[in-house]
Amino acid sequence: MSTRESTAHRRAVAQRDALLRAMLGPVLCTAPGELRMLNPYWGDLGARFAWNNASFPPGGVEAFGSDVPEDLAALLIELFENAVPEPNQVVTALARHTPCEAVDLLWMLATERATAQEADVLAGMGAEAAALAERAAMGQAPNWPADATDDDEFLVRLIGELTVGRAETVSTQEKFGGRPGGRRVAVLRLREALGRLTMAAPRGGASAVRLAVRRPAHAAGTQFIGDVLAYFRQREDLGAGAPIAVRVADALDEGARLRSSADPWLVVIAHSMGGNIVYDLLSHLRPDLGCDVLVTVGSQVGLFAELGQFPAVPAPENPAQDRAPVPKGIRNWINVFDPVDILSFAISPIFAAGEDYRYSTGRGLLAAHSSYFRLPSFHRRLAERIAALLPAERHV
DSSP, X not given: OOOOSSHHHHHHHHHHHHHHHHHTHHHHSSSGGGOOOOOOOOGGGSOOOTTTTTTSOOSSOOOSSOOOOOOTHHHHXXXXXXXXXXXXXXXXXXXXXXXXHHHHHHHHHHHTTOOHHHHHHHHHHHHHHHHHHHHHHTTOOTTOOTTOSSHHHHHHHHHHTOOTTTTSOOOOXXXXXXXXXXXXXXXXXXXXXXXXXXXXXXXXXXXXXXXXXXXXXXXXXXXXXXXXXXXHHHHHHHGGGOHHHHHHHHHHHHHHXXXXXXXXXXXXXXXXXXXXXXXXXXXXXXXXXXXXXXXXXXXXXXXXXXXXXXXXXXXXXXXXXXXXXXXXTBSOEEEEEOTTOTTOOOOTTTBSSOEEEEOOOSOOTTTGGGTGGGOHHHHHHHHHHHHHHSOSSOOO
16 A cells, blocks of 8 residues: 555565565475565556645644544553553563564564665564464473563574574674674664664654654555556556556566476465455456466455456345355465454455455554565465465476
8 A cells, every 4th residue: 555666665575575585485486596576566657646645634723623632652552452561671571472473563663674685684584583483372482582571681582592694793783894794784673673662652742643643644545545546547448458457467477477397386465456456457357367376465355346346246136145256367365354454355255265364463553554564474374374275296
C-alpha cells in the first residue's frame, strides 16, 4: 500500500528480498543463491494528487466542539496487555511471554535503516533468531535468554546463540575508517534498535500526537484508494492493455521464462492491491498466465469479488453454498490476513479453493498493513507453508 519510488521504498524491498532469500530460498531452490526474484513496480502508473494531498486536515483549525485527548502510551499498554515495562526491559518482557514477538520487534526496527548489504546479514541472523524463538515458545530452547535482567543483556546473549557471520569480529566499537564486517554492522543495527526503543515515548500535546499518528495513515490510505480507482479505470478503458496490468503481466511472463532446474517454481507473492491485480490478470485479462503458488498478503481479493469488481466472478445465487471459480493457472493459493489489518480480507468463504491463514503482526491498526514483510516470523511461516504445498521432486 502507498508504494512509491523513494529511498525508503528501495530499502524496504531490499530488506524483504533478503528475508525471502534467507528463508524461502532453501525451500524453492537447490541453493538459496539460485533464487530469482522480480519486483514489478507500478506506483508511477497509479494515483496522482492534483493538490499534492492538501486535503490532509491541518493543525490550528478551530475545534467543532470538545477535543478528546489521546494517550499514545495506550498503544504500548495494548501490546503488553498490562503495564508498560521499563524502557530498558521492553524486549526482555516480550521474550519471556512471546519470544517470536521479541525477535520481530528487534529485527523490524534494526532493518528500517539498513542498507541492502546489511539487510542480507540481518536476514540470515533473523532466520536463526526466529527459529530459536519458535523453539523457545514451545519450551524447547533452554538457551533462550528470557531470564536476562535487561534488554542489553538479552541482546548480547541472543547474538551469542547465532552462528551467521560468527567468524567476524563482533566488537561494537566503531572503527575510524575502513569497512566493518557484516555481522558487526548487524549487531550495531540491533543495538541501535534497542536505543530507539528506550527513547521512544510520546512527545508533545495530544493534538500534536494525533496529527503525527494520522499523517502517515492518511497518506497511505488516500494513496490506496487512489490506486484502486486508477487501476480499475485503466482496466475498464484498456482491458489487458492497461499500463499497470501490462507491467505486472510482463513480470509474470519473465518469471515463467526464468524457471530452471535449480529454481523450478514460480511463486507469486502479492501484497494489498497487488493481489487484486494478479487475480484479475490470471482470471480474466491474461488467463494464459499461471503460477505454482499464489500468496496474497493483506489483500482485498475477497472483498472486491463480493463487490462484483472481477468479470470472472459471477454473483452467487446461494451465498451460503456457491463459490467463485479459481483460475486454472493458480495451482495453490495461500491468503494471509491480520485480524486487525482493516485492509485485509479472507478468501475461503468466497472462492472454491485457497487457504486462509491468520497472522498477527502485533503492530495495531495503524501499522499492521505495512508490517508483514518486515517480521522474520512471517517469512519463516511462509516458507513452511509453501514447502508443504510443493512436491518433493523438482522439475521445470
